[in-house]
Amino acid sequence: MGFFDRVKKAFGGGKAESTEPTEKKATVAADDTENSASGSTTADLSTSETVSATGQAASTSATTEKSVVTQTSLTNENKQADEQSALPAAEQAASDSAAPESSDQSLTSQATKLATQASTVATSAANETSTTSVDAESTSESLVTPTSVVSATSETSATTTTDETTTDYDRGLAKSRHGFAARLNEFLAGFRSVDEDFFEDLEGMLIEADVGFETAMTISNQLRDEVKLQNAKTKKQVGLVIVEKMVDLYGDAGAEEDNQLHFAAPTAGPTVFLFVGVNGAGKTTTVGKLSAQLKAEGKKVLLAACDTFRAGAIEQLAEWARRVGVDIVKSEPGADPASVAFEAVKKAKAENYDVLLVDTAGRLQNKVNLMNELAKMKRVIVRELPAAPQEVLLVLDASTGQNALNQAKQFQATTDVTGIVLTKLDGSSKGGIVIAIRNELHLPVKLVGLGEHVGDLQAFNAEKFVYGLFKGLIDEAAN
Template sequence: MIQEESLRLAVEQPVLEPVVTGAGPTPIITPARVEDRSTTREAQPEAPPVQAGLSEAALDQKPVPTRSPFATSILGLNLSIEELQAQEAALEQEFSARFRRAVAATRETLSERLDTVFQGLKQIDENLLDELEEALIAADIGVATTQQILETVRRGIARKQINDLDALKQAIKNELLRILRASANQGVASETSVPEDVLPYVMMVVGVNGVGKTTTIGKLAQRIKAEGNEVLICAADTFRAAASDQLAIWAERTGVPLIQQKQGTDPAAVLFDSLKAAKSRGSDVLIVDTAGRLHNKSNLMAELEKMKRVAGREVEGAPHETLLVVDAVTGQNGLEQARQFLKVAGVTGIVLTKLDGTAKGGIAVAIANELNLPIRYAGIGEKVDDLVVFDPELYVNGLFE
């Protein structure tokens, strides 16, 4: 579903004027792209403008199908393999640095506290393990996960595999990585790996109000669009007055169409219209906002179940992914939210927001371990491109380096 169009990502799609309909059930579409996608593409000029800095030889080459987790912003450019590799290396280095900065506060809580505990000690004893337990819990890794890590450490000590402080720290890193990787392996196929005959790929986004759900949807839409996909947003949170207005701002900012209706409309009806629109346009991905009224679980469960039935009836296997947005600042409260939404909404993955603004980033490990849910994305800043694919290795290395 990634489109192979020359310089596609270097050209911004124009933001067209919104269509505002009158009263009634007809959805408002923002921006106003109601024509079929194939028709739209035929109207585009055959020869896109030449990007500054590209040589004629580079432009004559065929697109290189190589893909890297760090190369999404350069997919589709007619660069040589060497140029692609150089840009990917630069992107990887930048991405690593950004991720490391994002977990700085958690690193200070965990790694630097461990360094203080280890300072001057020459042997591993129960007093040291008690200090280690306090450090892990302070980083919001959670009591249950902390006890599991300590049990692994004790087994390593008993087997003479851990006999110094460096080996102890490495054992902790290895266990954190094992937990995060195990949950990642349980994740569903992402929008970039789903078969091309499944269109649109439907992503439902759930979460309590105030965790950054709307912002996450906007950033997610921008990211998936930048990977070469046609994206559509469904504003199905019709109970919160500001929800649709906030999404409309993000839709205009990112140039992604939005389907919305008046406040109080049945969310399933908005989703139905969005699915029809996505299929008629040939959209690759449909991102669906939902209400965040967790305090009224019975109504929310009934609402989500109805939406799932509508989605599954219109698109095979939909919703293909249900992402829960969790505010990392909430720490263990985020774990409880995840536990409740897992029961109500059948969550398949986590978006951890505000990771850069808390010392409680260990909640990622707690959620992955106790609920076996993969952390799919992490918010590491306020910019539109500061929603990144969560990388267990970068996360753990960032905590200890």
């Protein structure tokens, strides 16, 4: 069965649950040989935990800073449900102008950004004290059903959670869905017959949707036969054949892809994840969100503020640490990032942390410096912990489209990237980039950012992603 048919069978027509075991299993695998025996657990990604307080109130070096952050209603803005289908023509207009496609940051907006990000963790300001501990219970309570990115515990909650995460993908991809539908509708509006012009326009439409040049060409070439083959005559049929082909190609290309985050074996910890990527891609935010989710799973988490280049970055990460209630190793702006990494690894080892999340700079004086710095940081980590880092995660801003692909190619050339975190999908109309990443970069997407809320960082699930992107059309095909 092709990938399109699998997704259709699992979700089509509004089904919330997979009817066959097509869901990827989230294997929390240890990186080395000890792994298979003891260090790996397998869990259905569709299952998630309802976060419960673990009672591990972590003390943090950042908590001496005191700030009161007012909770905002970001969630509502980011989670406007969309019930529109992919093909009908009227749907697209509003969405493309809704959210900014660029993520430029300025120092002057830093305070607002900090407040916004911290508020998504939503710890009650009233609980704040000037002591050095954060109340784990109130923090945990405030995380609105974050789906576990690495593990799952409750078999019984599977149905509900499949619903929830599918809905999260659905909401997070609304803009992309509208964007693609708009392009497809525009393209089909001019459809008369399947001729050379048709294929040229098709290629243009797909490239615009950010599926990538090579992918656009492959789809177009393969469809030359198939549109006729399948006797597609009406616009709707043609649209369906195009999407079906695109989805099947995507599924085939990912057959061997490992989308799971890898953790050190229990006895070989701590696990180290290094986050790299350009300025503003969402590294700090991702580290913050992930720390909250890992902590909620009972893990002892340490953050390392290795972006010493941008003064605000240290403060931003410290704010996340304080709010989430995890520890942080930081230094003064301008300090050597590798020395911060060294201190963090030392602390993580000595104090038995489970996971160390390392935030790095997105910009230095120039690209060569940046890449050299990352290499140096990695050397320091490996010297102290030979099996680490278990993941080097390249954070890409989905809304930057082809730019993100170019950035990825540069990072890939100099750094051993193990996976992609694709952020801001909620603010992008070009979710097609996921297709380009798989087909052109051959790097697995491991996490996706579907909004600014902590729970909006999700383990990547290809089936849900495809359904979120082409929901209307898949539902129609299923009925």
